[in-house]
Amino acid sequence: MPRQFPHLYRALAGIVGASLPLVMSDSAHANVTLFSGLNSFDSWASAAGEFTTLAFNDLPVNTWITDQYASSGVIFNSGDPDIILGPGCSTFTLDCWGLNGVHHIGMDFAAPTFALAYYHPGKHQALLYSDGELIYASPALGGSGVPFFDGFVSTVAFDRIEIVPWNDPTAVVALDNIYFSSIPTPPAFAALLVSGLWPPRRRRDRRAT
């Protein structure tokens, strides 16, 4: 997959140990680029850099997901069940396996995250948080049917995403593959360099699948 600034990333890794909340305090001004549409994956991937993939095809059906993907840098913390669902090839068109979030999906990232994307059925809204503060609320994503692709690249890091039904609390949120990246976008990267806050506390380049 295309990567952005991989060499610079490696060169700078481990130089600075300062914490990130100072950067995040400016997070209310997050500039988020939205990539929507089934042909948008490559564009998102180019902007995101190296990313981690969760395909949900590595655990048995009906597994209640909480910290099973902690080694990939994400904890599922929704407050209601997030269940592995499959095989269901007409719903999860990539590989027949996906995540049934019931009415809500919440994910906490171990490292500050700048980019995230997923394939999904149906229609919902994504909310990005940084240190408990809402930094971005998406418009309605997807629609009636399957499949849809939506991705975000943010100029400031977020550490949690919540995915909720669009104007319908009884609808079901489901996701196919999820992709996320902790590599800053160029504006955010420049800000980090200027403020001497690079790198993030923890680096991940491992893929779950």
Added chain:
Amino acid sequence: MFSACVASAVVASAAGQAVTFEFYPLRPLAGLDASSGVGINAKYTVVGWSRPANSGVRRATLWQLCGGSGVLGYSEGTDLAALAGIASNSSLDSEGFEINNDETAVGYVEIDVSGSPFRRGFVWDMGEAVYEDIAPFASGATGESHANSISDDTVPYVVGWATEEGDCFGQPLREIGFRMAWVGSSSTPSALPVDSTTETARGNDVATGDSGRTVGLRTECPLNSACDPSFEATEWTGGSTPSITSLNELGPDDGSQANATNDDGMACGYMRAEDFDCVTHAAFWPSTTGTVVNLSDASGYPLERTTEALGISEPSGNGVVLAVGRDSILLRGLLWIGSPAGPTLDWTYVYIDDLMPPLSAWTVSVAFDVTDDGWIVGEGGCGSVTRAIVMRPAPGGGFACPGDVNQDDDVGAADLSILLGAWGQDEPVCAVEIILCDMNMDGVVGVADLSIPLGEWGNSCSMCSSSMQSMQQSSEESETLDALAEALAALGFGSPMGFVEWGATASLEQLASVGSGLAAVLDAKGGE
């Protein structure tokens, strides 16, 4: 009879033949942007809600059928929230859920208690002009209730749920189903019985002519999500002291809920899937004691998807039963057709928006209710446009009021102006007026669409507009039609229909070019 027509329509649609549902999007209340239809009665009056584009604050709304001579048309919405005393700029939420044939509607409105909203079940008795909320059971000002359903009995029953004081695993209030005979503001709700003080319950629907037989849900307190296997579809029968019957489940962990019942003793709702936790499948109960039918399984629907049935018709003369609902993951409305096969029903399903022409940009996300003759009410739209929709079995299909682009129930100059502005549009643009311009739903705004308002020119789709307005508008429209004929003549067409005939073989580029020319000539004439 109509149910049989519906089944035929579905078969025809599956075979790629004619679509036989007419479609009517219901306008939101003035100043609001979105609407949804939740209940429909035998007079085809619809209740639901309207709301702003980017707000969850809904206003309960009622729409009455006002078409004449077989033409489908609906009035502007009646603001039920206003009748309940909610100011137009209020942030208090309300919804209409169901309406009986005497035009008495039920739902809820929020009340403000020290700055916090609390839901109260509400009855809008339109005939008696009585608008009354339903108090919770001794649970104080912050108690809540919902009125979910009303019957067509001479003295109608209203059912729903209300909070009462009682230990609900540390919570001071628990939900309990209620039923009451509606006799106006003096009506008193009675709690539907449960098996123990740790149970909570909801009355979801009430039958007519059966002493207030009610279906709904019982579960262990507190009321959790659909993943809870303790959900138990329940029927309450009998007059003053209803008895409890648990509807059939296939296994002990098959949590279920009954959402609707018909007067024949059938019910529908959902049941937990056997193979997937937290997935539910639409369910059908043929009777109180009958074996539950998994509608997803029986109709061949993908089992990994969550479905629920929300409304059910009476059996037609030849025994066909209709159930409506949705796929809650894909957000697509579903129609299940049960055709008699010996002592049971053979079930098939169809996406309701597949009953529209294949290139239509509209989708139907949920169907809430269905009449005995196959009219369906629910919610549809395109992109960010959300509309209550009514569909009825009818030859031809498509929009119920062809040519009425701006949905003012009349076909005339304003519609033509919008149509010309959208000329050549071949993408499903989700501005509602542009969607409506594609009147024949072939995916392109073009000459075939222009032929529709020309053919319908001056027609009124409803009898709602005053005769004075119609006369004035008719005069203006006649002038515009004359102007159109002159503009077409300037472009070398002998008559509007000659233009339509030419357009049938013209390319999209040619159509767009001539359409732009038409718009320019008409604009110039308008400025004279």
